[in-house]
Amino acid sequence: MKKTVLSLFAVLLLSGCGNKQSKYPVKIGLSMDTLRAARWAVDRDVFTAECNKRGVGVLVQSAESNDALQNSQAENLLTQGVKCLVVIPHNAKSCATIVEAARRQKVPVLSYDRLILDSDVDAYVSFDNVKVGELQARTLVNLRPKGNYVLMGGAPTDYNAILLRKGQRNVLDPLVKKGDIKIVGDQWSNDWLAANALRNMENILTKTNNQVDAVVDSYDGTAGGSIQALAAQGLAGKVLVAGQDAELAACQRLVAGTQTLTVYKPITRLAAKAADLAVRLAKGETLPEGAVPTFNQKVQVPSFFLEPIPVTKDNLVATVIADGFQKMEEVYRDVPKDQWPKRP
Numbered sequence: 001m002k003k004t005v006l007s008l009f010a011v012l013l014l015s016g017c018g019n020k021q022s023k024y025p026v027k028i029g030l031s032m033d034t035l036r037a038a039r040w041a042v043d044r045d046v047f048t049a050e051c052n053k054r055g056v057g058v059l060v061q062s063a064e065s066n067d068a069l070q071n072s073q074a075e076n077l078l079t080q081g082v083k084c085l086v087v088i089p090h091n092a093k094s095c096a097t098i099v100e101a102a103r104r105q106k107v108p109v110l111s112y113d114r115l116i117l118d119s120d121v122d123a124y125v126s127f128d129n130v131k132v133g134e135l136q137a138r139t140l141v142n143l144r145p146k147g148n149y150v151l152m153g154g155a156p157t158d159y160n161a162i163l164l165r166k167g168q169r170n171v172l173d174p175l176v177k178k179g180d181i182k183i184v185g186d187q188w189s190n191d192w193l194a195a196n197a198l199r200n201m202e203n204i205l206t207k208t209n210n211q212v213d214a215v216v217d218s219y220d221g222t223a224g225g226s227i228q229a230l231a232a233q234g235l236a237g238k239v240l241v242a243g244q245d246a247e248l249a250a251c252q253r254l255v256a257g258t259q260t261l262t263v264y265k266p267i268t269r270l271a272a273k274a275a276d277l278a279v280r281l282a283k284g285e286t287l288p289e290g291a292v293p294t295f296n297q298k299v300q301v302p303s304f305f306l307e308p309i310p311v312t313k314d315n316l317v318a319t320v321i322a323d324g325f326q327k328m329e330e331v332y333r334d335v336p337k338d339q340w341p342k343r344p
Contacts (some may be wrong), residue, residue, distance in 0.1 A: 021048075021052075021057030021058055021059060022057070023057070024052070024055065024056055024057030026055070026056045026057065026083050026282055026283070027056065027057040027058065027059055027080065027081065027082050027083065028051055028056055028057070028058050028059070028082055028083065028084045028085075028086060028278050028279070028282050029058075029059050029061075029074070029077030029078070029080065029082035029084070029085045029086065030044065030047060030048075030058055030059065030060045030061070030086045030088075030112075031061055031063070031070060031073055031074045031077060031085065031086065031087045031088065031098065032044065032060065032061065032062040032063065032088045033062070033063060033065055033070065033088045033089060033090035033114075034062060034063070034064050034065050034090070035062045035064070036064065036065075037192070037221060037245075037247075038247055038248065039245055039247065039267055040062075040088075042267045042268070042271070043088070043112075043113075043267055043270070043271050044060055046267065046268050046271035046272060046275075047086070047271040047272075047274055047275050047278075048060070050271060050272045050275030050276070051275045051278065051279060054275070054276075054279045056278075056279050056282060059077055059080055059082060061073040061074075061076065061077060063090060065090050065191050066090070067090055067091045067094045067095075070089070070090055070091075070095065070098070071094065071095070071097050071098055071101075074087065074098040074101065074102075075098075075101055078101060078102060078105055078107060082107065082282075083107065083281075083282035083283070084107060084108050084109075084110060084278045084279075084281040084282035085098070085102045085107055085108070085109045085110070086109075086110045086112050086274065086278050087099075087109060087110070087111055087112060087116060088112045088113055088114060089111070089114050089116050089158075090155075090157065090158070091157045091158075092114060092115060092116055092117045092157060092158060092159035093117050093118055093157070095116045095119070096116060096117065096118045096119035098116075099116060099119035099120060099121055100119065103120060108122040108123075108281040108282070109121050109122050110122060110123050110124070110125065110274065110277055110278050110281060111123070111124040111125075111126075111296075111301070112125060112126075112274050113125070113126045113127075113160070113270065114126065114158055114159060114160045115159045115160070115294065115296050115301070115303075116296065117159055117296050117297045117298070118296065118297050118298045119296065119298060119299075120298065120299055121296060121299070121301045122281055122301075122302075123277055123281065123287060123291070123301065123302050123303070123304070124294060124296075124301045124302070124303040124304070125270065125273055125274045125277055125303070125304045125305075125306075126160070126270070126303070126304075126305060126306070127265045127270065127305060127306050127307070127308045128305045128306075128307070128308065129160050129163035129164050129167065130163050130164075130166050130167040130170070131167060131307075131308060132164055132167060132244055132263050132265070132308045133163065133164040133165060133166060133167020133168040133169075133170070133171075133216075133218070134167040134168070134170055134171050135167075135261075135263055135308060135310045136164075136167070136168060136216050136217075136218075136242040136243075136244065136261060136263060136310075137167070137168040137169075137170075137171035137172050137216055137242070138171050139242060139260070139261045139310055139312070140214045140216060140240045140242055140260065140261070141171060141172070141175065141181075143214075143240055143260065144213055144214050144240055145175070145180060145181075146180045146181065146213075147181065147182075147213030147214060148181075148182050148184040148208065148211055148212050148213045148214075149172065149181050149182065149183055149184065149212075149213065149214045149215070149216065150183070150184060150185035150186075150187075150201070150204055150212055150214070150215040150216070150226075151165065151168060151172075151183060151185065151186045151187070151216050152185070152187055152189060152197050152200060152201065152215055152216065152217040152218065152222050152223075152226055153165050153186075153187065153188040153189065153218050154188065154189055154192045154218045154219050154222060155188070155189065155190055155191050155192050156188045156190070158192070161188065161192075161218055164218045164244075165218070168216050168218075172216075184204065184207075184208045184211070184212060185200070185201075185204035185207070185208070185212070187200040187204070189219075189222045189225070192219050192221055192222060193221070193222070193225075194221045194222055194224045194225035194228070195225060196222070196225070197217065197221075197222035197223075197224075197225030197226050197229075198225035198226070198228050198229050199225075200225075200226075201215070201225065201226040201228075201229035201230065202229045202232075205229060205230070205233055205235075210233050210235060212230075212235070212239050213239060213240065214239060214240040214241070214242075215230075215239060215240070215241045215242070216242050217241060217242060217243045218243075218244065219243055219244055219245060220243035220244060220245045220246070220247040220249065220250035220259075220262055221243075221245075221247065222243070223241050223242070223243030223250060223253075223259055223262075224243075224249055224250070224253070226241060227241055227253065227258050227259060230258075231258070236258040237256075237257045237258045240260045241258070241259045241260055241261075242259075242260055242261040242262075242263075243259060243261070243262045243263070244262055244263035244265070244308075245262065245263070245264075245265065246262045246263075246264040246265075246311060246319075246320045246325060246326065247262070248326055248330055248331065250262045251311075251316060251320060251326050251331045252330075252331055252333075252334065254311070254312065254313045254316055255313060255316070255331060255332060255334070255335060256334070257313070260312065261310060261311065261312055262311050263308045263309065263310055263311065264308065264309040264310075264311045264319055264320050264325070265306070265308050265309075266306070266309070266323060266325070267325070268323075268325075269306055270306055273304060273306065276288070277304065287302055288304075290304065291303060291304060292304070292305060316331070317341050317342075317343060321343070322343070328340065328343070
């Protein structure tokens with residue numbers, strides 16, 4: 001029954017998007033993992049708007065983290081005659097099936113934000129996720145160069161989570177070897193859910209008798225779960241916590257002092273870049289210069305990386321708010337207005 005409801009929702013979603021995009025002779029398919037996290041609606045809307053500016057329509061489907069549904073939705077998009085398929089994979093490996101299906105119909109595939117593995121992907125656009133992990137770990141290490149650290153990863157099925165962990169380890173492993181830092185918890189949070197991070201963090205705190213100095217969370221949502229567990233033990237604000245994505249709740253936690261860092265990845269720039277690449281692929285044009293080859297365990301994929309930005313309470317206004325990604329009124333809503341920082 002649940003599968004039937006999800007499939008019906010997918011058809012309705014596609015139909016709705018199709019009606020709005022019907023005036024465009026060339027269409028691109030956007031296969032999304034989920035719209036649950038706040039950022040993904042921004043990706044969808046900016047990507048669609050940028051494609052429309054270039055005279056290309058976009059058909060959108062979201063699988064809500066269901067692998068089988070994402071595969072079937074992608075096939076549905078291909079039957080609609082899309083000229084390029086843009087995929088935000090839930091599962092980096094199983095989405096190779098989508099690439100194979102597109103290949104059979106000679107439709108190019110752009111891997112968006114997350115790399116699809118074991119497949120002949122035409123291009124990949126994202127932020128440098130290894131660098132994101134390095135920024136997270138380095139910021140915490142600069143503040144607390146010694147102590148007990150926890151690594152709280154995201155979904156192990158998402159290759160981005162692996163890359164983030166690689167970056168974190170690049171910074172931490174030499175200090176672990178030196179004896180300055182001890183990794184007292186190393187967990188993954190399925191589907192990037194805060195509830196899973198909360199449970200993982202509760203278990204780590206029990207195991208260590210609350211002896212935790214810093215938590216490197218790979219995502220703001222899981223950081224929220226970790227901080228909830230820390231707060232229950234009176235440790236929120238005492239233990240350093242890093243996240244990424246500059247979500248509203250995370251920015252509010254930066255202001256409150258319970259989260260130390262988020263890594264801001266300007267989504268509007270990512271979506272605009274993806275739109276440019278997707279339109280080029282759809283029209284059979286050459287990709288722009290500047291691609292970096294990235295091995296996806298089968299081929300070297302032409303990849304385009306944008307720069308992530310580390311954000312603390314000190315530069316929050318000058319980055320996330322100045323860009324219009326979050327609003328001052330919402331980020332500082334729990335702070336008296338006469339104490340708000342001045343805009344740059």
